[in-house]
Amino acid sequence: MKLVNKKIKDYTQIFHLFTEEEWTRTSKNFNKNISAFFTGKKNEVFINVQDQGIAYFIGLGKADLQPFEIQQAAIKFAQTYKGKLLAVPTLVVGDFMIEKQFEEFVKGLLLGTYTYPFESTHAFWNAKFELHFENLSQKKLDFISLKAQAISNGQIACQEWLNKPANLKKPDTLSLYLKNLSKKYNLKYTVFNRKKCEELGLGAYLSVNQGSAYDAAFTILEYKTTVKNAKTFGLVGKCVVFDTGGISLKNPDNMHYMKSDMGGATAVLGTLIYASEMNLPVNIIAVLPITDNAISENAFLPSDVITAYNGKTIEVLNTDAEGRMILADGLSYLVRNYKTDILIDVATLTGSSVRMFGDTCGAMFSNNDELKNLLIKTGDKTNQRLWNLPLWDIWKDDIRSDVADLKNISMKPIGDCIVAAKFLEQFIENHPKWAHLDIAGVAFGNVGYAKEKAATGFGVQLLADLIENYH
Numbered sequence: 252m253k254l255v256n257k258k259i260k261d262y263t264q265i266f267h268l269f270t271e272e273e274w275t276r277t278s279k280n281f282n283k284n285i286s287a288f289f290t291g292k293k294n295e296v297f298i299n300v301q302d303q304g305i306a307y308f309i310g311l312g313k314a315d316l317q318p319f320e321i322q323q324a325a326i327k328f329a330q331t332y333k334g335k336l337l338a339v340p341t342l343v344v345g346d347f348m349i350e351k352q353f354e355e356f357v358k359g360l361l362l363g364t365y366t367y368p369f370e371s372t373h374a375f376w377n378a379k380f381e382l383h384f385e386n387l388s389q390k391k392l393d394f395i396s397l398k399a400q401a402i403s404n405g406q407i408a409c410q411e412w413l414n415k416p417a418n419l420k421k422p423d424t425l426s427l428y429l430k431n432l433s434k435k436y437n438l439k440y441t442v443f444n445r446k447k448c449e450e451l452g453l454g455a456y457l458s459v460n461q462g463s464a465y466d467a468a469f470t471i472l473e474y475k476t477t478v479k480n481a482k483t484f485g486l487v488g489k490c491v492v493f494d495t496g497g498i499s500l501k502n503p504d505n506m507h508y509m510k511s512d513m514g515g516a517t518a519v520l521g522t523l524i525y526a527s528e529m530n531l532p533v534n535i536i537a538v539l540p541i542t543d544n545a546i547s548e549n550a551f552l553p554s555d556v557i558t559a560y561n562g563k564t565i566e567v568l569n570t571d572a573e574g575r576m577i578l579a580d581g582l583s584y585l586v587r588n589y590k591t592d593i594l595i596d597v598a599t600l601t602g603s604s605v606r607m608f609g610d611t612c613g614a615m616f617s618n619n620d621e622l623k624n625l626l627i628k629t630g631d632k633t634n635q636r637l638w639n640l641p642l643w644d645i646w647k648d649d650i651r652s653d654v655a656d657l658k659n660i661s662m663k664p665i666g667d668c669i670v671a672a673k674f675l676e677q678f679i680e681n682h683p684k685w686a687h688l689d690i691a692g693v694a695f696g697n698v699g700y701a702k703e704k705a706a707t708g709f710g711v712q713l714l715a716d717l718i719e720n721y722h
Contacts, residue, residue: 560580
């Protein structure tokens with residue numbers, strides 16, 4: 252997609268953008284018959300075929316709509332009319348639109364092209380497709396184009412890997428992809444196999460991986476800027492490519508959805524792609540502890556006691572609480588080996604957060620009020636919302652063990668997302684700006700491009716916006 256600061260006189264395709272207020276004000280300038288079918292309501296589209304071309308009247312809804320609502324309307328439009336849209340220079344008419352609103356419209360058009368498996372055959376990815384919009388300078392349009400394509404590439408990669416069936420995303424397949432991605436974007440790529448993890452003492456991660464038929468792949472990706480005194484972000488993404496629950500076997504009815512248990516890692520992956528394509532003036536250290544949670548003669552067992560990277564011992568009461576095990580080593584390895592200004596872990600971690608919030612928002616925990624408030628504000632801005640939950644020390648009592656320092660679950664049938672966060676807090680080495688994001692209910696769910704539950708891309712725009720605008 253190319254954005255051009257030019258008005259086309261003879262068009263074959265035109266997008267008319269209207270809020271309800273704008274349509275009421277300007278409808279008299281159009282054929283009266285259109286008003287019988289179009290009012291400017293959100294997701295309302297009227298197609299007017301004329302001799303000179305096709306005009307799409309696209310409704311955006313109320314006048315006070317948020318920028319992300321424009322993105323939503325554009326996504327819906329791109330998904331619904333993908334078979335009708337032409338790869339031709341296209342005029343956009345929306346006189347009320349300012350820079351941010353137009354940016355969100357372009358993002359939505361590109362994000363709305365996603366289906367699994369992704370192929371860039373949609374008209375919007377064709378080199379012949381141009382959006383002509385004269386309200387902004389060419390310099391601003393070039394920047395919007397760069398930004399929209401970067402966020403689309405990041406979020407589409409996130410969705411693509413989350414949607415892949417289990418047999419197409421084995422640990423070795425994902426590792427090869429990350430290795431090639433690192434070459435493309437000049438990221439520093441490091442991976443520890445099982446032998447190296449044993450030498451390093453990554454015992455919590457290895458306890459989950461020991462039942463796997465695939466070698467360990469504890470992976471670190473580093474994005475570095477040349478800007479001096481830049482902020483450094485530490486990101487840890489849960490990367491269980493498939494979760495059976497291990498010996499504490501999950502109910503089989505919905506187990507096919509457990510291909511989605513790497514949603515934290517794919518959110519981090521998409522953020523890295525965005526940062527790289529935008530050349531953001533920050534440093535990012537991303538830890539992705541890659542494994543599956545399988546059942547075998549070597550799988551870890553309930554009652555096992557293991558030693559984590561930071562030396563703390565963990566009594567395993569449930570092997571289906573594997574995500575917090577690999578995150579524990581991911582967090583402690585990152586903070587002991589790198590200096591970061593902000594530390595965030597992201598994970599599809601608990602059913603508890605799903606039961607609490609459904610697909611409304613992610614559960615957030617943080618030991619820093621500034622970071623907490625910034626994440627909430629960024630979530631509201633991007634519509635990838637978070638809600639803060641407590642980290643009171645009273646919850647730590649529920650994970651004290653008689654035979655180890657910690658238990659990996661509480662025996663009480665309440666508050667597991669809080670218990671999991673409190674567990675992870677024991678591995679951040681007193682980092683002053685840490686947040687844990689439990690996105691189990693929002694990373695995978697009902698989407699417009701698929702009949703069944705599929706990847707939403709949650710987390711990419713949230714983290715990208717946070718990192719890009721953090722000062």
